[in-house]
Amino acid sequence: MERVKAVPDMKGRFGPFGGQYVPETLIPALNELSAAYGQAKADANFQREWTDLLKDYVGRPTPLRQAYRISKELGFPVYLKREDLNHTGAHKINNTMGQVLLASRMGKTRIIAETGAGQHGVATATAAALFGLKAEVYMGAEDVKRQALNVYRMRLLGAEVHAVNAGTSTLKDATNEAIRDWVTNVRDTFYVIGSVVGPHPYPMMVRDFQSVIGREARRQFRRLTGGFPTHIVAPVGGGSNAMGIFYPFRQDPVRLIGVEAAGEGIDTGHHAATITKAEPGILHGSLSYLLQDEDGQVQPAHSISAGLDYPGVGPEHAYFHHIGRAQYVSITDAEALEAFHHLAEWEGIIPALESAHAVAWVIKNRDSLREQPTQVLINLSGRGDKDVDAVLDYEGGLE
Amino acid sequence: MMTTSIQGAFDRSRAQGRAALIPYITAGYPNLDQLEPLVHALENGGADLIEIGIPFSDPLADGPILQKAASHALAQGVKVQQVLDTVAHIKAAVPLLFLTYINLVYRRGIDEFIRVSHEAGISGLIIPDWPWSESARYEDLAYRQGMALIPFAAPTSTNQHLDDIAKGHGFVYTVSVTGVTGVRSRVDVGVEPLVKRIRQHTTLPIAVGFGISTPEQARQTGLVADGVIVGSALVRALMDQPDQAPEVAERFVRALRNAL
Numbered sequence: 001m002e003r004v005k006a007v008p009d010m011k012g013r014f015g016p017f018g019g020q021y022v023p024e025t026l027i028p029a030l031n032e033l034s035a036a037y038g039q040a041k042a043d044a045n046f047q048r049e050w051t052d053l054l055k056d057y058v059g060r061p062t063p064l065r066q067a068y069r070i071s072k073e074l075g076f077p078v079y080l081k082r083e084d085l086n087h088t089g090a091h092k093i094n095n096t097m098g099q100v101l102l103a104s105r106m107g108k109t110r111i112i113a114e115t116g117a118g119q120h121g122v123a124t125a126t127a128a129a130l131f132g133l134k135a136e137v138y139m140g141a142e143d144v145k146r147q148a149l150n151v152y153r154m155r156l157l158g159a160e161v162h163a164v165n166a167g168t169s170t171l172k173d174a175t176n177e178a179i180r181d182w183v184t185n186v187r188d189t190f191y192v193i194g195s196v197v198g199p200h201p202y203p204m205m206v207r208d209f210q211s212v213i214g215r216e217a218r219r220q221f222r223r224l225t226g227g228f229p230t231h232i233v234a235p236v237g238g239g240s241n242a243m244g245i246f247y248p249f250r251q252d253p254v255r256l257i258g259v260e261a262a263g264e265g266i267d268t269g270h271h272a273a274t275i276t277k278a279e280p281g282i283l284h285g286s287l288s289y290l291l292q293d294e295d296g297q298v299q300p301a302h303s304i305s306a307g308l309d310y311p312g313v314g315p316e317h318a319y320f321h322h323i324g325r326a327q328y329v330s331i332t333d334a335e336a337l338e339a340f341h342h343l344a345e346w347e348g349i350i351p352a353l354e355s356a357h358a359v360a361w362v363i364k365n366r367d368s369l370r371e372q373p374t375q376v377l378i379n380l381s382g383r384g385d386k387d388v389d390a391v392l393d394y395e396g397g398l399e
Numbered sequence: 400m401m402t403t404s405i406q407g408a409f410d411r412s413r414a415q416g417r418a419a420l421i422p423y424i425t426a427g428y429p430n431l432d433q434l435e436p437l438v439h440a441l442e443n444g445g446a447d448l449i450e451i452g453i454p455f456s457d458p459l460a461d462g463p464i465l466q467k468a469a470s471h472a473l474a475q476g477v478k479v480q481q482v483l484d485t486v487a488h489i490k491a492a493v494p495l496l497f498l499t500y501i502n503l504v505y506r507r508g509i510d511e512f513i514r515v516s517h518e519a520g521i522s523g524l525i526i527p528d529w530p531w532s533e534s535a536r537y538e539d540l541a542y543r544q545g546m547a548l549i550p551f552a553a554p555t556s557t558n559q560h561l562d563d564i565a566k567g568h569g570f571v572y573t574v575s576v577t578g579v580t581g582v583r584s585r586v587d588v589g590v591e592p593l594v595k596r597i598r599q600h601t602t603l604p605i606a607v608g609f610g611i612s613t614p615e616q617a618r619q620t621g622l623v624a625d626g627v628i629v630g631s632a633l634v635r636a637l638m639d640q641p642d643q644a645p646e647v648a649e650r651f652v653r654a655l656r657n658a659l
Contacts, residue, residue: 011532021501023460024530025553025577027560166466167456176459183460184578186555282502282528283457295479296506297456 007319012200012286014319020199022179022285029186034201036106041208046105053097054212057130058087060094062213064220064377069346074366076374079229080349081217083241083381090352090382091213091241092123096192098209100127103190110189111135114178116143116171116237117306118150119382120194125159127192135159138178140170143306150386168300171310175284195238196314199285203314210244213379218248221377231369233257233362234379235354236328237272237308239317241381246326255327258317259357261303262330272301274313275321275328281312288315304333304394305353307382335360340384340391352382353391405494405522405547405569408447409604409625417659418621419447421606422652423498423630425465426451426482427472429641434482435489440645442493444652449491450525450628453482453499460500460527462581464631464638479503487519494522496549501529509537513546523547523569531564542568552597552605553577554589561600570604570626571597575611581631583610586619594623614658621659629655 007014020030040046054060062082070078083091096113103111111128113135115121121137128135137154141163144151151161167173182191196203196210221229232249234242236258246256263271274289281290283298291299291311301311320326331339336353339360344350351359358378362369369376384391392398412419422441426434434451441449454469454477461469486495497516504512504526516524524546526534534548541548547569552561554577564571573594576587590607597605606626611617617627629652636651637644 019533020530021528021533022530023527023553023574024551024560025555025574027530027532028555028557167470172457176457179459180462180579184576186577280505282505284459285528287505290502292502292506294506296502296504297473298502 007316008200008204012204014203014316015322017288017315017318017322018200018203018286020285021282021287022199023183025183026186030199030201037102037201037205040102040105046101050098050101053101054094058093058097059085060212061216061220062086064217064224067347073346074363075370076376078362079221079375079377080380081213081245081377083213083379084349084351084355084383088123088126089385090119090123091210091244092120092194093126094212094244095194095206095209095240096120096123096127099190099192099205100124100131100133103192104131104133106190108188108190109133110185111192112138112178112181112189113192113194114138114171114175115194116174116309117386118143118147118154119307119386121159121161122150122153122157124192125154125157128159129157136162136181138162138164138174138181140168140174141165142169143171143174147306170300172283172298179284195240196243196316197238197284197286197312203286203316206240207243207247207316210240211247213241213244214246214248217245217377225375228252228254229375229377231255231257231374231376232379233259233358233376235259235308235357235381236275236313236317237261237310237354238312239314241379243314243316245379246320250325256320256325257361258326258328259361260328260330261305261308261357262332263302263304265332266330270302271330272303272308272310273330274311275317276330278321283312286315288318289313304336304390305357307352307354308357329361331357331360331364335364337391337394339363349380350384350388351380352384353387355380355382356384405448408494409570412447413625418624419604419606419626420445420617420652420656420659421448421450421626421628422446422633423450423452423628424648425454425468425472425634426485427454427475427477428468428634428637429644430475431477431481431485433644434485436645437648438489438491438495440649441652442491444649445656446493446652448494448496450496450498450630451486453479453497453503455500455503458500460579462579462631464582464635465580468634479507483515483519486521489520491520495520496523496525497521498525501526510540513541513544517544517546521546523549525549525572527551531560535563538567554593558600561597565601565603567603570606571601572628573597573605573607573624575607575609578609580609582612582635586611586616590620591623614654617655618658627659
């Protein structure tokens with residue numbers, strides 16, 4: 001196995017990927033952010049404050065436990081890292097706590113964020129409320145309609161939600177609009193990006209904040225079993241929960257499996273399997289892989305899981321794919337739905353549809369996994385309460 | 400095809416004691432067939448350089464008007480190669496510049512995009528999401544092929560950045576405010592000190608854009624800058640009367656030019 005180099009470099013490059021492809025107006029703000037983040041990272045007070053928040057407010061560490069009924073069903077041990085048990089119901093809050101704490105330290109008075117299904121928007125609104133800061137969240141008009149409950153949650157938390165009517169009126173357009181806001185109000189505004197995407201230093205900073213998942217999991221797994229899992233499986237949209245659990249294991253003898261959304265099938269064109277297609281492109285500030293046509297126009301993504309419904313992916317995942325450190329696979333809407341039900345019935349856990357993609361890959365590959373000694377660790381990135389309506393709707397309602 | 404020198408265009412307007420006028424249109428608005436007549440209309444109206452936008456799906460430096468123009472063009476199926484082919488047929492007396500986003504350039508291959516743009520008669524590339532820190536290493540390569548990669552300066556730019564872009568070519572595209580393209584009711588008071596600050600660092604011509612809409616705003620800006628860029632206001636005028644686009648464009652640009 002190739003030893004993973006320390007990335008990114010000073011220019012925010014992960015091998016060929018990453019960088020800072022944003023208007024010149026934002027470059028000084030990114031430099032300011034890099035400097036402030038560098039200082040905060042090295043500052044024991046910042047680290048202590050952040051760790052305390054994660055422990056006493058978010059509820060960390062999250063449990064890691066063997067899922068016995070699945071393990072019995074599949075014929076090898078399966079462990080779950082329970083990010084669904086965080087405050088607000090997903091891993092997203094690890095990152096927003098870190099970024100909003102940093103924003104407040106930098107003296108920024110206004111917080112903006114993009115959101116797809118609303119999970120990152122809720123996590124940002126939560127952190128902003130805790131710090132007494134005003135949050136404004138950009139959300140595609142289509143998503144506002146589909147996720148009315150999360151819109152109301154954000155409002156309850158004191159945030160203002162802006163519906164974006166442009167392009168496909170989904171996450172990528174909400175991100176464009178958040179960047180337009182930032183370029184306009186750059187002096188007093190902190191942009192809280194929700195995944196390991198965007199211009200440097202965001203992919204690195206979000207990775208660092210989410211790495212709490214992998215650091216805990218590594219310690220917990222070793223305490224439980226004395227060794228490493230053979231496979232770590234996590235869903236990948238932008239890729240923050242996956243990078244969060246992968247990164248602390250990058251030098252260990254563990255296979256890292258990122259599961260993308262195959263939507264209605266890779267060949268249908270209705271999917272979000274960005275790395276599976278592996279076409280390099282630049283969107284939202286970094287060079288990575290991108291769903292695009294032959295001209296480079298960005299193509300809409302599709303997944304039943306709103307959190308995976310993004311045409312780009314974090315540049316460090318592109319790098320992990322490029323050097324072969326992680327393997328990226330894909331799971332269809334139908335396979336994910338089946339796993340959603342299995343986990344609920346076998347373990348009493350209703351997973352987020354994102355997380356159900358990771359579970360589905362393990363179920364689908366049970367036969368080949370069983371051939372060798374296998375211990376699988378799944379990152380259960382979020383809870384499925386938010387998806388219950390959509391699943392019910394998809395399956396034609398209650399009989 | 401010969402490209403016309405960007406510096407020559409600024410020299411001519413300066414010799415006439417006025418700022419250069421640089422209008423912007425989106426290729427494919429109202430349709431691609433109108434691009435050639437529109438370019439000639441802008442020339443007739445008094446444009447000194449012309450920016451042609453190649454539409455992109457996610458134009459994050461653009462406000463609502465230019466977003467709408469790009470969506471319209473893409474919905475009609477406008478392709479990069481069609482824009483190149485159309486532009487290659489235009490015999491313009493003033494320098495033509497492309498304004499587009501980095502992914503379209505990257506997808507074609509940066510070297511290749513520069514080459515085909517040059518062959519189509521383009522003198523410069525304006526790429527709002529390709530900041531100097533990323534584009535600088537292509538600067539010489541582009542220049543050797545007769546292509547200026549137009550550097551940007553913004554109100555937030557550091558003096559270090561202004562020193563760096565002095566090594567660039569063409570002109571300095573100065574963003575008048577922190578923000579995106581669009582129509583604004585007045586010229587920001589920060590423009591004059593910003594232009595003066597940039598002048599302390601570079602001898603390149605300085606053109607100002609983002610938010611300049613009316614002849615009066617163009618006049619004010621032209622008193623301090625070497626060039627005045629007008630995009631959204633012109634495209635909005637075309638949107639009001641898309642069936643008479645060239646006539647509207649010529650009238651609009653002439654009014655701006657008369658104010659300079």
